[in-house]
Amino acid sequence: MQKQKILAFFGHHKCASTFMLSFINGVCDLAGLKHAHYHSPKMWGYESDFNLDKAVDQNKLQFVSYTGADLKFVGDVDRFRGVHIVRDPRDIAISSYFSHRNSHSTKGWPELAEFRKDLIRLPKDEGILENFKFTAKLPVDGWTTNLFDTMMEWNYNLENIMEIRFEDLVQEPYQTILEMFEFLGLVESSEIYPSGLSSLWRYSIRKYLSRQINWLQPISSLPAWVFLLIVYNNRFTKLAGGRKKGNEDKTSHYRKGVPGDWKNHFNERHRQYFKEHYNDLLVKLGYESGTDW
Numbered sequence: 001m002q003k004q005k006i007l008a009f010f011g012h013h014k015c016a017s018t019f020m021l022s023f024i025n026g027v028c029d030l031a032g033l034k035h036a037h038y039h040s041p042k043m044w045g046y047e048s049d050f051n052l053d054k055a056v057d058q059n060k061l062q063f064v065s066y067t068g069a070d071l072k073f074v075g076d077v078d079r080f081r082g083v084h085i086v087r088d089p090r091d092i093a094i095s096s097y098f099s100h101r102n103s104h105s106t107k108g109w110p111e112l113a114e115f116r117k118d119l120i121r122l123p124k125d126e127g128i129l130e131n132f133k134f135t136a137k138l139p140v141d142g143w144t145t146n147l148f149d150t151m152m153e154w155n156y157n158l159e160n161i162m163e164i165r166f167e168d169l170v171q172e173p174y175q176t177i178l179e180m181f182e183f184l185g186l187v188e189s190s191e192i193y194p195s196g197l198s199s200l201w202r203y204s205i206r207k208y209l210s211r212q213i214n215w216l217q218p219i220s221s222l223p224a225w226v227f228l229l230i231v232y233n234n235r236f237t238k239l240a241g242g243r244k245k246g247n248e249d250k251t252s253h254y255r256k257g258v259p260g261d262w263k264n265h266f267n268e269r270h271r272q273y274f275k276e277h278y279n280d281l282l283v284k285l286g287y288e289s290g291t292d293w
Contacts, residue, residue: 006081007033007184007186008080008082009021009024009063009065010069011066011084012069012087012092012151013092013135013138014092015087016169020065021037023230023234026230026233027186028062028063034063035061035064037066038065039066039067042143046073051074052073052075053075053079054075056079068138068147069084069150071150071155077155078160080160081161081183081184081185082160082162083163084154084163084164085166086164086165086166088259088260088282088287089281089282089287090262090266090274094265095261096131096135097128097131100134101120101131109140111139128266132277136148136149136278148278151285152281156284162179164180166259170258177228177231185221186222187221187224275293
């Protein structure tokens, strides 16, 4: 008997995970889909071959988010229909430096609480270099995520997993989100006006009743305007308290909101270190074609 396809979001640290999780939670709430988020196999009680696909079955999930996406812990990847988001590793390194130093919660992350003391003590350039090493390993609550290794080892040619760049999501959020959820099969194919009104009524009823009862059946798809509305409600300006993209607040989790910021912070020592350790990853992801950057 063929097992049910599971919808999935596969992501990595500092690759729009906070935005995507907020978005997915909103969609799953409206559609009545049971969703869970894991940032490491430790969260689902990994032992031996108890991989993500088995955790999904055990918890009867219909949508799963795995934001420490490591292919060797997914299990039967063919069971999933999902999206996978990557970002320029140099921007991950800079975004994580400011986040690790200033804004990211240390709740349940004792390794970051300890490392933050070093980042506060060190001059910026030294701190960025040390953060390269910490972010590459990314120890979280006793589990070593090996961030850059998992990005390098991911299979980017899976027909059932749509590959998305963080940069496209930032530059064209409405179009990119619609394409992602069309791929997942959650966007209604018919977009005539009366259908939209009917959908609004159904979702309003669902939201009210979901607080009272638990027997509502999942909705198979949502109209496009629902996704666009959720994107609008999670736009950078709103999440950043009114700040526009490009206006930096180093203490905010939503610090700047623009790609390519690594160029404003890398010195020659940073460039050489990254070329030596992670240039193959930059080439594999298509951010560079060689070492001439």
